[in-house]
Amino acid sequence: MAVRHVTIPILSDKQLGRSRAKFKASDPAGCWEWQACRDQDGYGLITIEKRSYRAHRIAYFVHYHVDPFPLDACHHCDNPPCVNPGHLFIGTSEDNGHDRDRKGRTRGTFNKGEKHPRAILNEHAVRLIRQMGRAGHTNLAIAVTMDVDPSTISHILRGTRWAHVA
DSSP, rough: OOOOOOOOOOOOHHHHHHHHHBBSSSSSSSSOOOOSSOOTTTEEEEEETTEEEEEHHHHHHHSSSOOOOSSSSEEOOTTBBBBBBGEEEEOHHHHHHHHHHHHEEEOOOTTOOOTTTTTOOOOHHHHHHHHHHTTTHHHHHHHHHHHOHHHHHHHHHHHSSSOOOO
């Protein structure tokens, strides 16, 4: 299901109530993770008038009364299912990439369909993964420890991802 960035329609009270029931907001400062349907990249999805929207875009719109269109609603927390408006900012894809790079983080997923799209890897984690691989741990054991898909571990150990990390 393709999700395009389009203008968000006016939401009814019923639609607002349904969307609020689909995330956990136990800590006001923490991530509020979307508990319902997610896309292949881990972003929450909500259907309004037979069209799917990413839940964090709706959260931004509802909280700030500003439609992010045509820009992106980006995550300071780098956690795709997060819908905490305090973790979101509006920017271009380039702004989002600069924010990620400034923090030295990248998403742990590289292929559509990986099972843990929210995982975050950094250079320290990659070095640890390689150390565990040299010690004889299986890709599956490393993947469970690091909360990423085993194919991500395979890419790292073969040097097809994170090749710049020694």
